[in-house]
Amino acid sequence: MCGRFALYYDREQLVRIAGSSGWLLEKEQERRYCYRPRYNVAPQQTVPLVRLVAGKRVLQPMRWAISIPGGYGVKNRTALTVINVRAETAFDKVTFRRALESGHRAVVVANGFYEWTSADPAVQKGSAKVKLSSKTVRVPYFIFSRKSLDAEHASCVSADAGEPGTTPLFMAAMFVEDTDIESLCYLHRLSKS
Helix, strand or coil: CCCEEEECCCHHHHHHHHCCCCECCCHHHHHHCCCCCEEEECCCCEEEEEEEECCEEEEEEEEECEEEEEEECCHHHCEEEECEEECCCHHHCHHHHHHHHCCCEEEEEECEEEEEEECCHHHHCCCCCCCCCCCCCEEEEEECECCCCCHHHHCCCCCCCCCCCCECEEEEEEEECCCCCCEEEEEECCCCC
16 A cells, blocks of 8 residues: 555645644754655655654654665665555564554655556456566556545645545554654555455
C-alpha cells in the first residue's frame, strides 16, 4: 500500500488542515527544505508529517524511508529501507518497536495515494502471489476521499469537496529520530478480504 501519494495543498492549507501551530524547523532545515505541493511523492523524498511536540501539533519534514541498521538488500549490498510496515507486525521488529514504544507516532496528510494493479485479469485472479514482469501492464488507481469536510476544515480546500483529492486523507505513520536523517514509514493494516 502507498507506494506513491499526492500532496498538493499549499503550505498555509497544510497548516490549517493539520490543526498545527506551524512548522518545526531549525534554521539549517529551513534553508534546505522548501515545501512545495507535488502530485507524485515517491519514497526517499522528504515529506511533512504532523506530530506532537510539547503537547502541540507541528509539521516537520522527514525522509520517507526508514533505514534498517545492519539490514542489506540483495543487490549490491545496499542498505535495506522500509517505506511502510504492517501495524499487526510492527512490534515484532526491534527498530519499529523502539519507535512505537517511544511514542514516535505521527500522521501524514495527503490528497490521495496511488495503488497499482495488473491490467491482465489472469494475473489478478487467485490468492497466489504472481511476480509481475517488466512487460506486465500495470494500471494506477488514485485512491482518495469524497467525504465532505466539517465547517472548520472546509475553508482549507476547494468549494467542491467531491472533486478527486480535495478532501484530506490522514495516514498513520511512525518515525525514527536516532539516525543521521530523521525518517518515517507508514503503518497500515492488512485488509481481510
